[in-house]
Amino acid sequence: MSPIITTVLWSSLILLALGILFGVMLGYFSKVMAVNEDPRIVKITELMPGANCGACGFAGCANLAESMVQGKAPIDRCKQLDSKSAIEISSILGIEIDSSNFTKKVAIVRCQGSVDNATQQVIVKDVPTCKLAVTLKMYAKTCLYSCIGYGDCANVCPYNAITIGSKGLPVVDNMLCTGCGLCVSTCPRKVIELIPYGKQVLALCNNQNKGKEVKDACKVGCIACMLCVKKCPKNAIRMENNLPVIDRKLCDVCGICVEACPMKTIRFIHEA
Amino acid sequence: MELIQEISMILINSVLAQNFVIIRFIALCSFVGMTTSMENSIGMGGAVTFVTVMASVISYALHYFILVPFHLEYLQTIAFILTIAVFVQLVELYLKKAVPSLYKAMGIYLPLIATNCMILAVTLLNITEHYSLFIAVIFSIGASLGYTLALILLAGIRTKMRYTTIPKFLQGYPIIFITASFMAIAFLGLQGIAR
Numbered sequence: 001m002s003p004i005i006t007t008v009l010w011s012s013l014i015l016l017a018l019g020i021l022f023g024v025m026l027g028y029f030s031k032v033m034a035v036n037e038d039p040r041i042v043k044i045t046e047l048m049p050g051a052n053c054g055a056c057g058f059a060g061c062a063n064l065a066e067s068m069v070q071g072k073a074p075i076d077r078c079k080q081l082d083s084k085s086a087i088e089i090s091s092i093l094g095i096e097i098d099s100s101n102f103t104k105k106v107a108i109v110r111c112q113g114s115v116d117n118a119t120q121q122v123i124v125k126d127v128p129t130c131k132l133a134v135t136l137k138m139y140a141k142t143c144l145y146s147c148i149g150y151g152d153c154a155n156v157c158p159y160n161a162i163t164i165g166s167k168g169l170p171v172v173d174n175m176l177c178t179g180c181g182l183c184v185s186t187c188p189r190k191v192i193e194l195i196p197y198g199k200q201v202l203a204l205c206n207n208q209n210k211g212k213e214v215k216d217a218c219k220v221g222c223i224a225c226m227l228c229v230k231k232c233p234k235n236a237i238r239m240e241n242n243l244p245v246i247d248r249k250l251c252d253v254c255g256i257c258v259e260a261c262p263m264k265t266i267r268f269i270h271e272a
Numbered sequence: 273m274e275l276i277q278e279i280s281m282i283l284i285n286s287v288l289a290q291n292f293v294i295i296r297f298i299a300l301c302s303f304v305g306m307t308t309s310m311e312n313s314i315g316m317g318g319a320v321t322f323v324t325v326m327a328s329v330i331s332y333a334l335h336y337f338i339l340v341p342f343h344l345e346y347l348q349t350i351a352f353i354l355t356i357a358v359f360v361q362l363v364e365l366y367l368k369k370a371v372p373s374l375y376k377a378m379g380i381y382l383p384l385i386a387t388n389c390m391i392l393a394v395t396l397l398n399i400t401e402h403y404s405l406f407i408a409v410i411f412s413i414g415a416s417l418g419y420t421l422a423l424i425l426l427a428g429i430r431t432k433m434r435y436t437t438i439p440k441f442l443q444g445y446p447i448i449f450i451t452a453s454f455m456a457i458a459f460l461g462l463q464g465i466a467r
Contacts, residue, residue: 011344018338018351022358029362033369063376 040092041066047085048078068093076102079179104197105179107153107162107172108269111191112204113146114167117219129155134188143217145206147191153183174270198270201246201258203228205265208241222265228257279410286414288462292390293422294455299390303422304448306381313427315374316381317420321413323363324391327356328412331395332405352395360386390419425455 041062048061056077058064067073068089075081075089075097083102090097118141127133130152139148153170154162161176162183170183174197183192191206205222207214214221224242236250237257244266246257257266292298306316331352339345364382367375375382385391394415398408429451438447 010342011347014338014342014344014347015350015354018334018354022354026358026361026365029365033365035368035372059376 038066038069040069043092044068044089047081047089049080079105105194106174106177106197106270107179107181107183107192108195108202108204109147109153109170109172109192110202110204110206111145111147111169112220112265112267113141113143113218114165114169116167118143118146119217131188141217143207143214143221145189145191145208146218147187148189152186152188153192156182156186158182196248200248200253200269201251201255201266202269203244203246203261203266204269205243208243210242220264223263225262227260227262228266231256231260278407282407282411283414283417284465286411287418287421288459289465291418291422291459292393292415293419294452294459296393297456298393299388299419300452302381302384302388303426303452304445307423307427307430307448310424310427310431312381313423314420316385317416317423319363319382319385320388320390320419321416323356323360323385323388324394324412324416325409326363327352327359327391328395328398328408329405330359331355332398332408335399348396348399349392352392356391356395357386390415422455426452429455 044065045062048065050061052060056064056073056079058067058073058077061078064073064078068075068077075086075093075095081089081102086097086102120140121142122140127136127138127150130148130150133139133148133150141148147169149164149168149170151162151164151170154164158180159176159178161173161178162170163173165171170192179194181194184190184194189206195202203222205214205218205220207217207221209217211223211225214223222243224239226239226244228244229237229239233254233256234250234252236247237244238247239245244257246266253268255268258268260266286292290296293300293303302316302320307313334351334355335345335348339347339351360383363385364375367382394412398411401411403411426448430448433447433451442450
């Protein structure tokens, strides 16, 4: 035999022997040191996203799965679970869950007070953050419920899903948004909200004032005329704080309220 | 007397003057990844110490009793990596059974020790420097002590760093690498104490 073939043969034989030796050793030790783990933990860990992102506050998916079994953490602690896995986990744990909580959620800016629409009281320049603007009362728009537009939400978003558009309002990229809710808690005016992703109608206004005050402040603000409530064939809309609240369970997205709204406040969103 | 001198020389060399992380810039991934808190870095240092010492003993035996007799020294790297990986698995199994609290605290980082460059570097250096088994063990203890020291130092600095204002373009990893390079300059001053 030529020396090359002998060398190759020997080296592969030695490595093979080592591999077998180590394999047998590991197999033996895994039997000896087997820990009787709760089989539910293993099953739930397999259903987890497996990204080990740590957004839930636990050290990885396996750790969260264990806490779920021990009842320390609710299933919706993991924001990335899809509804199918969530239902399976709930059946393993014997807990009833509302699977609608596990559809993809995205942030939506409930304000249309762009530069064209909202009335500006003064021109404010060089205010770095919305939070500071609220503290110093240095905001351009007269509406006290509107988006200030200095981009605290865009800065805080870890996925760069929010940008301040050309009209001075934040624009959410629904593909990038994971529904983590950081922008919701950051916004000093509470203009941003998390909603399930999908075609629906939504009143894009936060102004709790009535008619004239709103009309002075914004071209597209809700004046609480209640036309949408009267026109809705499913009675899915009710008024709260002078704003329409649309019940997603009753609404069939017929669009009658969108046509009826005289201020163009209610709009279709997430249209494909 | 000569032995004591050699041992102390090797220890000083591997802990301070030729510190694996700070001077040789080996095992930077866990250096940056595990120094978020003091507890993390101490736990990581302990686990790495254990694995390094055991892996250097086993790889030493593997090299002199299997690879040298068959003239297969060029298989060093792959055989040593195999050894380290198996050993990390064993440690993981053992910890899971014996010390579940430590196992949980280590989390995902325990299996990642298998890819810690320092352990492979120590096992390979043991062979190329022609250390005896005893000295090899001392060397691996020193190397992992130096590793733990570097981790603890950086963890301390990072704890302080949380209360300081860092320019936006330096936030995150850039400032850590700049800090690490300053630490390297400081450690360069210790070069003189080693022969």
